[in-house]
Amino acid sequence: MSVIDTPDKLPSVDRLVNHSSLSALLVEHGAPLLTRCAREVLAQARVSVLAGQRVESDELVESVDTEVARALRPSLRRVFNLTGTVLHTNLGRAPLPESAIAAIAAVARGASNLEFDLEAGKRGDRQDHVEDYLRRLTGAERALVVNNNAAAVLLTLNSLALRRQVPVSRGELIEIGGAFRMPDIMARAGSKLVEVGTTNRTRASDFEAAINPRTALLMKVHTSNYQIRGFTQQVGEQELAAVAHAHDLPLVTDLGSGSLVDLENLGLPHEPTASEALLAGADLVTFSGDKLLGGPQAGIIAGRGELVAKIARNPMARALRPDKLTLAALAAVLRLYEDPARLAARLPALRWLTREPAAIEAMAERLAPIVQARCSGLRVGIEATRGQVGSGALPVDSLDSFALKIDLPGIRRPGKRLQALARSLRELPLPVIGRIADDALWLDLRCLDDEAEFIDNLQYLEIA
Ligand SMILES: *Cc1c(COP(=O)(O)O)cnc(C)c1O
Numbered sequence: 001m002s003v004i005d006t007p008d009k010l011p012s013v014d015r016l017v018n019h020s021s022l023s024a025l026l027v028e029h030g031a032p033l034l035t036r037c038a039r040e041v042l043a044q045a046r047v048s049v050l051a052g053q054r055v056e057s058d059e060l061v062e063s064v065d066t067e068v069a070r071a072l073r074p075s076l077r078r079v080f081n082l083t084g085t086v087l088h089t090n091l092g093r094a095p096l097p098e099s100a101i102a103a104i105a106a107v108a109r110g111a112s113n114l115e116f117d118l119e120a121g122k123r124g125d126r127q128d129h130v131e132d133y134l135r136r137l138t139g140a141e142r143a144l145v146v147n148n149n150a151a152a153v154l155l156t157l158n159s160l161a162l163r164r165q166v167p168v169s170r171g172e173l174i175e176i177g178g179a180f181r182m183p184d185i186m187a188r189a190g191s192k193l194v195e196v197g198t199t200n201r202t203r204a205s206d207f208e209a210a211i212n213p214r215t216a217l218l219m220k221v222h223t224s225n226y227q228i229r230g231f232t233q234q235v236g237e238q239e240l241a242a243v244a245h246a247h248d249l250p251l252v253t254d255l256g257s258g259s260l261v262d263l264e265n266l267g268l269p270h271e272p273t274a275s276e277a278l279l280a281g282a283d284l285v286t287f288s289g290d291k292l293l294g295g296p297q298a299g300i301i302a303g304r305g306e307l308v309a310k311i312a313r314n315p316m317a318r319a320l321r322p323d324k325l326t327l328a329a330l331a332a333v334l335r336l337y338e339d340p341a342r343l344a345a346r347l348p349a350l351r352w353l354t355r356e357p358a359a360i361e362a363m364a365e366r367l368a369p370i371v372q373a374r375c376s377g378l379r380v381g382i383e384a385t386r387g388q389v390g391s392g393a394l395p396v397d398s399l400d401s402f403a404l405k406i407d408l409p410g411i412r413r414p415g416k417r418l419q420a421l422a423r424s425l426r427e428l429p430l431p432v433i434g435r436i437a438d439d440a441l442w443l444d445l446r447c448l449d450d451e452a453e454f455i456d457n458l459q460y461l462e463i464a
Helices: 013-017 020-029 031-050 057-072 098-108 128-138 149-160 182-189 204-210 237-246 274-279 305-313 324-336 340-346 348-353 357-374 415-426 451-458
Strands: 142-146 165-169 192-196 218-221 251-256 284-288 299-303 379-387 399-407 435-437 440-444
Touching: 013 020, 013 031, 013 057, 020 031, 020 057, 031 057, 098 324, 128 142, 128 274, 128 299, 128 324, 142 149, 142 305, 142 324, 149 182, 149 251, 149 284, 149 299, 149 305, 165 182, 165 204, 182 192, 192 204, 204 237, 218 237, 237 251, 251 274, 274 284, 274 299, 299 305, 324 340, 340 348, 357 379, 357 399, 357 451, 379 440, 415 435, 415 440
Parallel strands: 165 192, 165 218, 218 251, 251 284
Antiparallel strands: 142 299, 284 299, 379 399, 399 440, 435 440
């Protein structure tokens, strides 16, 4: 072991890469990767040495090892979502059931009958793998799957309302985090948004007054991530459908999350289902595949046959179509819906959403002493907390849950220490994502499935 205290004592990139302790890595991953990592390590060492620090040559070898491990780590990877928000858009929304994961792997591995009719021995349609399920589960005549619900709305408007008017209530001109704003989507679809009513009150007569020969359809948007309370009035599906149909216009409802089952049966608050909206008179509904449905990212358009057929013929449908992995996963998830009695047990999104607070509390009691042992100097307690569904679904309802609450007793402004702790948890092999609130870091355990894996992961925790 030698001490390096001036830049000229640093080894060359070549010598470092060919150090005997790195030979196994070199064989496994090749010279280009090791060279890139060695350059990085040497550049950092140079800065340290110039700043007057001494560097051990063994440290350089170790740093290359660490740097290689970092470089090999995929950018997109699994994390523990302990934020309390179940369908967290930034954390990938719905977890998939094992059957869907297996279905993805099966079609990913080789050729598949994606657009091939095995019975007839000729070209088939990729939508055939899911359309029957969707018809049965929504009561729609036809259904079409696209990339996501934003694409479903865009494609529907572009197909049915190009250069024509679409009245929407002012109370429903939503923005869904990021870049999805209804007025912008309308413009990009080539449709002219006509705002009717006021923010808090819209009547059927407001829609009546807005209809003219340039009107293409009436639209209802589920105000998925907010609620207007107080002196309010909205036009329900049934009433709006009557107005639309009296003028020979279709009613399109963007359900946002939507659901294929009545969540009240599972003890959750009500969320409009696709079949309810269609039964109430909507001619088309659009909704997401990875929100309450609990599947892969997808958008579903379902409703009247000739409208869906027209949308499917739009050349833009090709640009927005789902890939085979999505279709494989979606079909596997929809299959679970055909056995409603066991759905909540088999579909992870619903399993998490319906988890009993007492079961979460019991998990917290098992984990608290283990986490406490890894976090000396910190206080780990168990607290009741409230989580949420997420992805805009059921925005004002909360899910009673339990969390590990980690705080720093006796420290008046723990902000920086808590940020550092949050960072340490994010740096674990399986990053743990919690939430900082009320001078504590909260780990809501609702979405934790594998306690053993969580505990094993903690052995790498290094608290700064
Ligand atoms: C979430 C949502 C969308 C966008 O759906 P994605 O699947 O995220 O593209 C559109 N409309 C409403 C009402 C939503 O809640």
